[in-house]
Each structure stands twice: as C-alpha cells, then as structure tokens.
Amino acid sequence: MSDALSPGLYIVATPIGNLSDLSARAAATLREASLILAEDKRVTAKLLAHVEATAPMAVYHDHSSEAERERILTRLGSEVVALVSDAGTPLISDPGYKLVRAARVAGHAVHTIPGACAAIAALTLAGLPTDRFLFTGFLPSKAKARADTIAEVGAIRASLVFYESGPRLGEALAALASGLGKRDGAVIREISKLHEETVTGTLAELAERYADAPPRGEIVIVIGPPGEADAASDDALDAALREALETLTPSRAAAEVAAALNIPRKRAYARALALGSSD
Numbered sequence: 001m002s003d004a005l006s007p008g009l010y011i012v013a014t015p016i017g018n019l020s021d022l023s024a025r026a027a028a029t030l031r032e033a034s035l036i037l038a039e040d041k042r043v044t045a046k047l048l049a050h051v052e053a054t055a056p057m058a059v060y061h062d063h064s065s066e067a068e069r070e071r072i073l074t075r076l077g078s079e080v081v082a083l084v085s086d087a088g089t090p091l092i093s094d095p096g097y098k099l100v101r102a103a104r105v106a107g108h109a110v111h112t113i114p115g116a117c118a119a120i121a122a123l124t125l126a127g128l129p130t131d132r133f134l135f136t137g138f139l140p141s142k143a144k145a146r147a148d149t150i151a152e153v154g155a156i157r158a159s160l161v162f163y164e165s166g167p168r169l170g171e172a173l174a175a176l177a178s179g180l181g182k183r184d185g186a187v188i189r190e191i192s193k194l195h196e197e198t199v200t201g202t203l204a205e206l207a208e209r210y211a212d213a214p215p216r217g218e219i220v221i222v223i224g225p226p227g228e229a230d231a232a233s234d235d236a237l238d239a240a241l242r243e244a245l246e247t248l249t250p251s252r253a254a255a256e257v258a259a260a261l262n263i264p265r266k267r268a269y270a271r272a273l274a275l276g277s278s279d
Helices: 024-032 041-051 066-078 095-106 118-126 141-152 168-178 203-210 234-245 250-261 265-278
Strands: 008-012 035-037 057-059 080-083 110-113 131-136 159-166 184-189 197-202 217-221
Touching: 008 024, 008 095, 024 041, 024 080, 024 110, 035 041, 035 066, 041 057, 066 080, 066 095, 095 110, 118 159, 118 184, 118 197, 118 217, 131 141, 141 168, 159 168, 168 184, 168 203, 168 217, 184 203, 197 203, 234 250, 234 265, 250 265
Parallel strands: 008 080, 008 110, 035 057, 035 080, 131 159
Antiparallel strands: 159 217, 184 197, 184 217
C-alpha cells in the first residue's frame, strides 16, 4: 500500500492524444497504485511506460462480471486501485459506473483525478454555444434507431455532442441533417494530436463534405441548438382553439394549445375567451 495515497478507487483521466497532457497528479497516482484497471492492457502499457509506472494491470470493461467487481472491491480496503480508460476520462462513454457505485455502497473511498475529455475539448473548439449542452455518446448504427435518437434529442434547446467513427461519419451527418434541418455543426478530430482538425458548417455542408471521404482518427460532432421557433399566426391559433373548444373549457383548451404551439398561455387564453364570447 502506498504511503502517500490512502486506499480506495482512483478514477484517472488519461491523455486523448498528446501524452504531455497527463497531469502530474495523474502520473503520480499511476506510479503509486497497487493495481491499474484498464480497458486494453496493450494501450495502457504505453502510457505506464511513459510515466515509469510498474503496477500490475487487470482488464476491466463493460463485459466484466460481477465476480470480477467483487474481487476488485476486496482490494479497495487496503490498496490503491486506479481505473483508466484507453483515452480520456473514465465513465464518459467508457465502463466504470457500476464499479464506482459498488465501491461507494461497500464504503470505500472513491477519488477522481480529472483531465482530458474529448467531448469537453471539442466544445471549446467548435465555436458553438456551450452554456447548455447534451452529450449523447455514439449514435446507433441502425438507421431507424439512429433516426429515433435524433428525433428524441432534436428539440432540446442545447448544443448536442456525439462521438463517431470515420467510416460512419458521412452516414451519421446525413441522418443528422435530415432529422435536424439547417443547423450549424462542427466535426472535430484527432484532438491534441499532430493532425488536429476542426471543420465547421451547416449539417448539410458537413454531410456533403464527408459523404465519400471518411476521415481517420477519433471524431466528435458538435451541433448548435435549434433556432427560435416561428411564432404561431393568429389564424393558426384560432383554428387550434376552435377545435379544442369543442370538447374542452377555455382554460384547458388554452393550456393545451399554448403547449402545442409553443406560445404564452396568456395569449392563448385571451383568444379562447374572445372566441367563446363571439360564438
């Protein structure tokens, strides 16, 4: 057991490209750990060699069994165990939350050593609003499931962040352009590496650019939030209210129509009363 670190689980963010991005604290933790949990030991071995860490590794990923988690938990009471992903921050589109939850339930300490995260880094490069954003990981590979996911998140008033692979990028962008319409986007790849690149444009423009030219490297797609919806016209409001008033009170009709047309309820209610009095 390390003299400098207390026993427990340490979630250690690793570089997403440039090894120099590893923090001094992360390097020290890896050197002092008794055990390092990695998705792919071959990938992590290169990082450990870079920081001269010699702790043994064990594989931990989405398919690790409950029995394997139990074996890890038995070591947390007396040893420093570090959890890393192949690149970036563990638990962000990577395994780990089940282990963190189990460690807390068992009363073990859990620490995070923050660092690189491709989703956050891409947001800083995209030049799109960052006050609200939704990270959704990878889009489904099948067309219907992908379209359903896009429809589900499309109306959210926030920037959207997706991970994607080079071979699937053109198809994903075409589906996003079809489902979201004319929205600004950015394709960011190879973050912090030699060939880092950010390409911006509308989703349609990006889909055309990458339709027959899939790029290499790790890719993040960032999409700006939807624009303000066009205000409903008086004619559209009246038509919707007349239909609703056939079965609902003015108050209830106004509430439902206001929600459907995304307009202030006060406006809908005033018009409902006017229509009721004119009939």
